Amino acid sequence: MSRYILGFDVGGTKISAVIGDEGGNIIAKVSRPTVRHLGKKRLIQQMIEMGHSVMEKAGSADVSKIGIIFAGLVDSEKGIVKVSPNILGLNNFAITRPLSDEFGVEAVLENDATAATIAERVYGSGRNVDNFVYLTLSTGIGGGAFVNGRLMRGAHGMAGEMGHMVIMSNGPVCGCGRRGCLEAIAGGRGIARRVAENISAVRDSELFSKVKPNEIDARTVFEYKKKGDMFAQLIVEETIYYLAVGIVNIVNILDPELVIIGGGIANAGRELFQPLRAAVNQEFKSMYRQVKIVRGMKNGHDIAPIAVPVYLEGLEAKASG
Template sequence: MNILGFDVGGTKISAVLGDEHGKIKATIRKPTIKHLGKNRLRDQLFEIGDQLIKENNVKKLDGIGVIFAGLVDQEKGMIITSPNILGLDNFMISAALKDHFRADVVLENDATGATIAERLFGSGKNTDNFLYLTLSTGIGGGAFVNGKLMRGQHGLAGEFGHMVIMSNGPTCGCGRKGCLEAIASGKSVSRRVSESITAVRDS
């Protein structure tokens, strides 16, 4: 089988061509084109996917998996909102990819998808209870309890990065102040270091 996978993050897009056993045949990584809206991101995914298909002589895709750094509606295949990539609210990404590549699409939040992958292929393969934490441009995670993925009432069970830990802290991409992601994510730490260096130079 030929499965196309996209990991769409606030900094980069990683794409893979693999099979149902998790074996990776080819990969591509490119910077995310941000702030240009739904159509540009859609076209970038088309270009990356088409490149993988052409370079590996794929005649037929059997499925597509997409994990996305933001709030998603898995059943509708829709990006609800993204704190790190602007202009994607209510984007029906699964329908766009299905129409272009002629294959069924599964959409997940990036941290949830990584948690599922860890359960299937990684360190969580032989355990029914574990917590998974991601630290990148943003912060997220997921958990399996008694062999079941914990999604939460609105699919937000793994959104650790948007727990408020400092009531008057910096503004997060989600709009609230003091989220863990606004303080400790890779993007936030980089910004704070840059601000500190600038302050020292100006003192």
């Protein structure tokens, strides 16, 4: 009989609570918008309320573990949010303890991109693949990797910050403070910025000229490209080139057999993946090797907080065995 896991995804735009089983099946889900000034006490209160609500919705009051994924820098061993870029007042926040006390089970914490990488290893395309990279293309760009069957964490638990490699010297300023990071150019916010900066091209575009600047996002750009807008096509082609450069950089360093791409921009489907595969193959030059590029699980962020405790439990079982 599968045990149920309570999972939380604390992100920049929404907070979700899910109930899932060890097989990765999501039984119930509730979501709330993220309030930037929520603070520690009110966030915990909201998560507790959402936890009880989703358990009631699932018809289950019995969970064996709690998984929490967070969009920020975390200390997963101590269960502490170290840096919170999206919700104010959460730096150095011991988030797991009050939830563990409330629900009476162990709670584990993981960075959201690392958790999505783990989810691909446990339930997705990364099963039985010892060397793969996961990239999440959303507002920003994050990721993670398994190398020789082990999750790559690094000396400070910060490995996998794929979006913060510089690929354009003296390029636009990134949120990290450096210039020309992959995230600043090819992340969702970077794509929207590149459109908005070219005022003359926006005015000349029949489609973009009818949209308010704050309504332009990556989804809009790919949608307009499909409709034949030449400016959107240029932006998409540039984005794919920058992503290809970044992916080949990663492949040259880690030599994975698989690159899994998730996040909202992956929803562009063939409009993204077909030209991206071709651009990556071309960018390899004489360093070419066989690497598959596949789409991540569509519900990866729902499954990620379930996958983390399942994965950690599997590691413990191996260690004790």
